[in-house]
Amino acid sequence: MSRFWNSRTRGLSPYVPGEQPQQSAYIKLNTNENPYPPSPAALDAIKRAADERLRLYPDPACREFREAVAERWRVKPEQVFAGNGSDEVLAFAFAAFFETEAGAAPRRIPPVLFPDITYSFYPVYARLWGIPCECPRVRDDFSIDHTDFLTPCGGVVFPNPNAPTGAALPREHVLAIARYHAEQNAVVIVDEAYAAFAAPRLSVIDRIAEHPNLLAVHTLSKSASLAGLRLGFAVGSEELIEGLCRVRDSFNSYPVDRIALAGGAAAVRDAAYYEETTRKIIATRDRVSAALVEKGYTVTPSSANFLFIRHPALSGAEFFTRLREAGILTRHFNTGRIADFIRVSIGSDADMDAFLTACAKEMV
Ligand SMILES: *Cc1c(COP(=O)(O)O)cnc(C)c1O
Numbered sequence: 001m002s003r004f005w006n007s008r009t010r011g012l013s014p015y016v017p018g019e020q021p022q023q024s025a026y027i028k029l030n031t032n033e034n035p036y037p038p039s040p041a042a043l044d045a046i047k048r049a050a051d052e053r054l055r056l057y058p059d060p061a062c063r064e065f066r067e068a069v070a071e072r073w074r075v076k077p078e079q080v081f082a083g084n085g086s087d088e089v090l091a092f093a094f095a096a097f098f099e100t101e102a103g104a105a106p107r108r109i110p111p112v113l114f115p116d117i118t119y120s121f122y123p124v125y126a127r128l129w130g131i132p133c134e135c136p137r138v139r140d141d142f143s144i145d146h147t148d149f150l151t152p153c154g155g156v157v158f159p160n161p162n163a164p165t166g167a168a169l170p171r172e173h174v175l176a177i178a179r180y181h182a183e184q185n186a187v188v189i190v191d192e193a194y195a196a197f198a199a200p201r202l203s204v205i206d207r208i209a210e211h212p213n214l215l216a217v218h219t220l221s222k223s224a225s226l227a228g229l230r231l232g233f234a235v236g237s238e239e240l241i242e243g244l245c246r247v248r249d250s251f252n253s254y255p256v257d258r259i260a261l262a263g264g265a266a267a268v269r270d271a272a273y274y275e276e277t278t279r280k281i282i283a284t285r286d287r288v289s290a291a292l293v294e295k296g297y298t299v300t301p302s303s304a305n306f307l308f309i310r311h312p313a314l315s316g317a318e319f320f321t322r323l324r325e326a327g328i329l330t331r332h333f334n335t336g337r338i339a340d341f342i343r344v345s346i347g348s349d350a351d352m353d354a355f356l357t358a359c360a361k362e363m364v
Helices: 007-011 040-049 063-073 086-097 121-129 171-182 205-210 238-248 258-269 271-294 316-325 349-362
Strands: 080-083 155-159 188-191 214-219 232-235 306-310 341-345
Touching: 040 258, 063 080, 063 232, 063 258, 080 086, 080 238, 086 121, 086 155, 086 188, 086 214, 086 232, 086 238, 155 171, 171 188, 205 214, 232 238, 258 271, 271 306, 271 349, 316 341, 316 349
Parallel strands: 155 188, 188 214
Antiparallel strands: 080 232, 214 232, 306 341
């Protein structure tokens, strides 16, 4: 605590990102980065964008990138919002659509709902903006019971597939939640950071037209191998997108830079390249999952680019530590019902073979 911090800053509880060791020999399976390089077309566009035009501000409307997204997902550019990573898009969406406690006369504000086991940035945003929230319990197998979200509230947000479990909620259940809340003008945000790794198709982008209160949030950090570029986007009705623009333009007119816009547009246009890398990751995920189950590990069925794993004997903390000592970085959330699990990102086949070897050698 510093005496210079105001009461808001004193009350924050910031998100703690996974470790990013600079120049290390670790096999890095802790932040769900993609093991494959970005599309060559994207890298080329990034290099071409690095020229004297950098003296100019980027396009505040992010037109080229939004048009690429619109074409790929068959929506209008006016239904697309771009931000500095989907974390920023999510923070803007919380600010734009969820009611806050701050303000003159205290009144009861219906809470925003998200699952008790989910992306740990949501409670951080809620705290930052002063948004009341409640967290329905996911089932013991970590699946979401969508009927828990069919209740009057200030809005709903969840990732699909969920993080850090990898569990997918069927599209029909997502749409049922959106339909229920449309009547009460509450916004439903579906964080589709990992939807590209799900089969059959999980994203609800193609159903946006029927659900004016539904916002699908995507990132180029995971399936598009561009975590270092910081680019995310949301697709929703024009009125939702306009709300996001109002918040952004009250904060920073240019959160997405020229390099990111050029690289992002090229990446979105190179669907063929990413279909292939995504296919490889899914095959590796399913192979590793089966091998672990065979050895007696508990593995949650995953529709994402990571596995949620419980060792047959060791605590999550001990499993994490032993892997770390074996040179493999994973993620452990030391809280409640998930304390015995670790989250392991799907790396290259060679990385995952090293992981399986460590599991066989060090752990029994
Ligand atoms: C990784 C992740 C994001 C954030 O992605 P960025 O675009 O890199 O900010 C958002 N939501 C979930 C659930 C994630 O796992």
